[in-house]
Amino acid sequence: MSGDSSNARANTEAAANPAPAVSTVKMPDPCPPEDITCQFTGTPSKSFDGKQNLESVEDVMKNPDVLKGRGPEEVESILRGSKGWEVGTLNKGRSAGSGWTFRELNSRGTDYTGRYIQWHPGSSRHFGGSPYWKVSNGELGTVRIAQ
Amino acid sequence: MTEVSPAELAKFIRSLAILALPFEGQLAWLNSLGLEVPEVDELAHELDDALLLGPQFVRAGWVSERTLRLAKEVDAFLASFSGPSFADFWEISSLRHSERWDEVRRLSNVALQSI
Numbered sequence: 584m585s586g587d588s589s590n591a592r593a594n595t596e597a598a599a600n601p602a603p604a605v606s607t608v609k610m611p612d613p614c615p616p617e618d619i620t621c622q623f624t625g626t627p628s629k630s631f632d633g634k635q636n637l638e639s640v641e642d643v644m645k646n647p648d649v650l651k652g653r654g655p656e657e658v659e660s661i662l663r664g665s666k667g668w669e670v671g672t673l674n675k676g677r678s679a680g681s682g683w684t685f686r687e688l689n690s691r692g693t694d695y696t697g698r699y700i701q702w703h704p705g706s707s708r709h710f711g712g713s714p715y716w717k718v719s720n721g722e723l724g725t726v727r728i729a730q
Numbered sequence: 731m732t733e734v735s736p737a738e739l740a741k742f743i744r745s746l747a748i749l750a751l752p753f754e755g756q757l758a759w760l761n762s763l764g765l766e767v768p769e770v771d772e773l774a775h776e777l778d779d780a781l782l783l784g785p786q787f788v789r790a791g792w793v794s795e796r797t798l799r800l801a802k803e804v805d806a807f808l809a810s811f812s813g814p815s816f817a818d819f820w821e822i823s824s825l826r827h828s829e830r831w832d833e834v835r836r837l838s839n840v841a842l843q844s845i
Contacts (some may be wrong), residue, residue: 729765
């Protein structure tokens with residue numbers, strides 16, 4: 584009898600406090616070419632893999648966080664062809680000759696502007712260092728973010 | 731007329747000043763970068779990045795040819811110990827104890843005094 588009453592009480596509490604539903608956030612779907620009724624015309628702020636949208640070097644300059652979760656190969660594949668930007672490697676330190684740099688030249692191609700994107704492999708895992716990005720946006724300063 | 735920002739000049743002078751600091755000051759700066767571990771390479775990268783704008787600093791009349799040459803001597807010294815085969819040089823323990831890093835500090839001081 585007491586078991587029945589405790590079960591009934593548990594059921595009542597369960598009804599009053601239902602388990603939180605698992606929320607699913609649906610990303611906007613770009614229009615498939617065959618769907619002429621589709622209204623989506625914007626660019627999702629995040630890709631479907633959860634990374635922030637990255638289409639141009641200015642996206643990085645405005646928000647270096649777009650580099651999070653991306654490796655240098657992926658970023659170079661997106662930014663390759665940016666006019667007035669030069670690809671290279673790190674010149675100093677234990678990582679000299681490796682890493683990845685992307686530097687802006689002025690409109691005449693004669694001088695660097697001070698804006699750049701760099702990928703640093705970090706010190707070896709043995710010492711706990713992890714790869715990171717470094718972005719210098721001219722007058723706004725330099726930020727470093729974990730890959 | 732120069733296109734380069736005075737903020738870049740500040741980065742150049744700061745990079746030399748940090749290289750001239752005693753170990754404790756350098757470690758404090760490295761820790762302020764927010765990386766998982768202090769990356770000693772950053773000391774050299776800061777000067778390397780700033781020196782790319784060196785000719786523009788001279789053309790703007792902000793830095794003398796002599797200062798630029800002395801800064802390049804620091805950069806060249808760091809380059810001579812760069813690469814995977816000199817990995818030990820870029821460890822915190824080396825930054826603290828190595829006479830080579832003392833030489834980096836001395837050369838950086840000479841460059842700063844020329845400004």
